[in-house]
Amino acid sequence: MPIPLPTSPCWQRLANGGLAALRTDNVATQMLAKRMERSNAPVTQKAAEIHEYYAKWERSLADEIVQFS
Secondary structure: OOOOOOOOHHHHHHHOOHHHHOOOOOHHHHHHHHHHHHOOOOHHHHHHHHHHHHHHOOOOOHHHHHHHO
């Protein structure tokens, strides 16, 4: 399943705490969620980083992508 476009509102939702709500056993995703939670970066920057992560690991994170697509 392809990831949503970078302009999709789902990235903003994930950057605003939605990432922590995903059901995942993936340790890297859990670490990303914690880092985003603690980050003082602007939401747009967080959203871009989350999109980049999912674009890179799209094939192995399909179960997570389905949850926010």
